[in-house]
Amino acid sequence: NAGVTQTPKFxxxxxxxxxxxxCAQDMNHEYMYxxxxxxxxxxxxxxxxxxxxxxxxxxxxxxxxxxxxxxQNFLLGLESAAPSQTSVYFCASKPQLTGTSEAKNIQYFGxxxxxxxx
Amino acid sequence: ELKVEQNPLFLSMQEGKNYTIYCNYSTTSDRLYxxxxxxxxxxxxxFVLLSNGAVKQEGRLMASLxxxxxxxxxxxTAAVHDLSATYxxxxxxxxxxxxxxxxxxxxxxxxxP
Numbered sequence: 001n002a003g004v005t006q007t008p009k010f011x012x013x014x015x016x017x018x019x020x021x022x023c024a025q026d027m028n029h030e031y032m033y034x035x036x037x038x039x040x041x042x043x044x045x046x047x048x049x050x051x052x053x054x055x056x057x058x059x060x061x062x063x064x065x066x067x068x069x070x071x072q073n074f075l076l077g078l079e080s081a082a083p084s085q086t087s088v089y090f091c092a093s094k095p096q097l098t099g100t101s102e103a104k105n106i107q108y109f110g111x112x113x114x115x116x117x118x
Numbered sequence: 119e120l121k122v123e124q125n126p127l128f129l130s131m132q133e134g135k136n137y138t139i140y141c142n143y144s145t146t147s148d149r150l151y152x153x154x155x156x157x158x159x160x161x162x163x164x165f166v167l168l169s170n171g172a173v174k175q176e177g178r179l180m181a182s183l184x185x186x187x188x189x190x191x192x193x194x195t196a197a198v199h200d201l202s203a204t205y206x207x208x209x210x211x212x213x214x215x216x217x218x219x220x221x222x223x224x225x226x227x228x229x230x231p
Contacts, residue, residue, distance in 0.1 A: 040127070040223060041223060042223040043161075043206070043221040048217075048218065090160065092161075096217075106151065106163050106166060108163075109160045109162075110160060111159070111160045112160055
């Protein structure tokens with residue numbers, strides 16, 4: 001059981017280039033999230049999805065786009081990379097559980113993608 | 119807007135000592151989570167706290183939640199080097215948005231011999 005898999009693990013871009021980060025989960029989770037982690041800032045939510053075909057903006061969505069065409073995949077796109085987007089990007093997923101389950105909001109994280117924009 | 123504040127942000131302690139990390143949040147919540155992150159690694163869920171007065175313990179770590187004070191604590195007992203990591207608290211807002219978490223900035227814990 002692989003859990004949450006992110007590709008690539010590392011990437012270096014030049015300013016203005018575009019790229020797509022892929023997140024895949026094999027746990028049949030409804031919810032998926034993209035975060036960025038910067039030193040001293042914790043994790044900040046970029047975009048999220050509450051189900052296949054849905055996306056929504058998080059705290060810092062500017063400069064990013066996302067798509068959730070299949071339930072197991074959540075793609076994060078950078079159309080024109082900027083040095084301010086140098087960061088570590090984490091994907092997470094969460095089950096849609098009902099009732100009072102303690103696991104209702106536990107998010108399971110991928111290993112992260114380190115992106116440098118020069 | 120939900121705000122989550124952790125303190126301290128940096129904590130250097132000796133093995134065998136006790137210490138507490140604090141997590142304050144600004145709006146009503148009944149879901150609070152603690153995560154651990156090792157350097158260069160992903161985040162691992164440690165504790166889930168779901169009600170006022172909830173207490174969870176795992177080894178040398180104990181987490182508690184006071185929803186009236188909007189405060190959670192992560193207490194470290196007799197620290198060992200293996201506990202060195204960054205610890206994050208995360209809070210879910212009550213109501214319809216409870217599938218989103220707001221994270222604190224993290225506490226970098228270094229346990230020295």
